[in-house]
Amino acid sequence: xxxxxxxxxxxxxxxxxxxxxxxxxxxxxxxxxxxxxxxxxxxxxxxxxxxxxxxxxxxxxxxxxxxxxxxxxxxxxxxxxxxxxxxxxxxxxxxxxxxxxxxxxxxxxxxxxxxxxxxxxxxxxxxxxxxxxxxxxxxxxxxxxxxxxxxxxxxxxxxxxxxxxxxxxxxxxxxxxxxxxxxxxxxxxxxxxxxxxxxxxxxxxxxxxxxxxxxxxxxxxxxxxxxxxxxxxxxxxxxxxxxxxxxxxxxxxxxxxxxxxxxxxxxxxxxxxxxxxxxxxxxxxxxxxxxxxxxxxxxxxxxxxxxxxxxxxxxxxxxxxxxxxxxxxxxxxxxxxxxxxxxxxxxxxxxxxxxxxxxxxxxxxxxxxxxxxxxxxxxxxxxxxxxxxxxxxxxxxxxxxxxxxxxxxxxxxxxxx
Numbered sequence: 001x002x003x004x005x006x007x008x009x010x011x012x013x014x015x016x017x018x019x020x021x022x023x024x025x026x027x028x029x030x031x032x033x034x035x036x037x038x039x040x041x042x043x044x045x046x047x048x049x050x051x052x053x054x055x056x057x058x059x060x061x062x063x064x065x066x067x068x069x070x071x072x073x074x075x076x077x078x079x080x081x082x083x084x085x086x087x088x089x090x091x092x093x094x095x096x097x098x099x100x101x102x103x104x105x106x107x108x109x110x111x112x113x114x115x116x117x118x119x120x121x122x123x124x125x126x127x128x129x130x131x132x133x134x135x136x137x138x139x140x141x142x143x144x145x146x147x148x149x150x151x152x153x154x155x156x157x158x159x160x161x162x163x164x165x166x167x168x169x170x171x172x173x174x175x176x177x178x179x180x181x182x183x184x185x186x187x188x189x190x191x192x193x194x195x196x197x198x199x200x201x202x203x204x205x206x207x208x209x210x211x212x213x214x215x216x217x218x219x220x221x222x223x224x225x226x227x228x229x230x231x232x233x234x235x236x237x238x239x240x241x242x243x244x245x246x247x248x249x250x251x252x253x254x255x256x257x258x259x260x261x262x263x264x265x266x267x268x269x270x271x272x273x274x275x276x277x278x279x280x281x282x283x284x285x286x287x288x289x290x291x292x293x294x295x296x297x298x299x300x301x302x303x304x305x306x307x308x309x310x311x312x313x314x315x316x317x318x319x320x321x322x323x324x325x326x327x328x329x330x331x332x333x334x335x336x337x338x339x340x341x342x343x344x345x346x347x348x349x350x351x352x353x354x355x356x357x358x359x360x361x362x363x364x365x366x367x368x369x370x371x372x373x374x375x376x377x378x379x380x381x382x383x384x385x386x387x388x389x390x391x392x393x394x395x396x397x398x399x400x401x402x403x404x405x406x407x408x409x410x411x412x413x414x415x416x417x
Contacts, residue, residue, distance in 0.1 A: 038303020
């Protein structure tokens with residue numbers, strides 16, 4: 001909203017109003033505002049949750065310090081959602097298709113998580129929202145995202161984007177650039193494409209259409225259908241992965257902040273013609289605006305971590321965890337980096353796999369031997385280490401370190417081919 005106000009003031013030559021043209025300036029305001037809301041107003045929200053006796057329901061699983069968490073306010077994901085939405089509404093370009101998609105994602109998954117938490121807390125049903133309804137909501141969001149990226153004319157990539165002989169006076173403004181130098185040129189071909197970034201390959205790109213060439217003249221449509229199916233799968237998987245990871249104080253929050261910072265770098269590079277050309281990566285017009293959203297995302301997670309770090313004063317609940325995973329998935333899909341998710345979101349992936357392996361092996365051995373056997377002492381994986389005697393803060397910190405390492409590897413893949 002403020003973007004349009006200052007754009008109007010800039011047209012009237014109001015001093016300083018032109019600063020709002022710069023994504024970097026608005027992203028800075030976004031992260032500061034998000035941090036302020038999460039830390040200052042977050043305390044008031046926590047107090048309200050305590051007053052309403054909206055506390056965590058804890059089962060005695062034999063984990064160290066588990067029962068001490070009983071009664072800790074939950075549904076703190078509301079702090080994260082508010083801390084994201086307010087700065088984005090204030091500082092982002094609200095007519096940008098990618099910002100609209102992210103706002104829908106935030107509200108959509110936040111609502112699903114809120115309903116789940118509401119059933120657990122107020123209806124006293126430990127199972128919460130039925131799994132099939134959660135999956136239906138995640139699939140619905142994936143369908144919306146996939147169809148929007150397919151049908152919207154503003155969703156394009158610029159193939160073979162390159163800059164020749166950049167002058168010293170080049171000035172980056174929003175998605176494009178202006179320059180006072182006369183010896184700067186650019187080749188631009190904006191196209192709808194199912195290409196995506198794939199690590200370690202020579203051209204660093206992969207086209208989903210290559211998988212459906214057998215479709216002949218229909219291969220283009222089939223490629224988009226395949227893309228939409230993959231989008232649905234990724235949104236569902238990453239959202240559930242974040243939900244699985246939310247089991248120790250600060251684990252999901254800190255991991256999401258690390259992933260968010262990495263996606264912010266990738267979004268800025270992908271939406272910046274000069275840097276995309278230099279790194280020889282896919283240039284995505286208008287995607288730079290996502291940096292404003294991601295800045296709010298980072299600020300909200302770090303601000304929430306102020307109260308969620310060990311010992312936690314509040315838990316995010318499914319209101320927060322489902323949203324965090326879905327947001328990460330949709331951003332990665334928008335900037336064509338979804339195939340980097342197994343690396344970047346390695347923590348979420350391992351947590352998810354640990355549960356799948358545990359359940360599958362238990363069922364198999366129970367059927368074969370009559371007694372179910374376990375691979376881990378307990379799943380998800382972080383509980384396995386708890387039962388091995390590791391202190392909770394040490395587990396969380398080491399997972400963060402691994403997350404940072406995976407983030408660095410993700411960025412490095414842009415140049416390793």
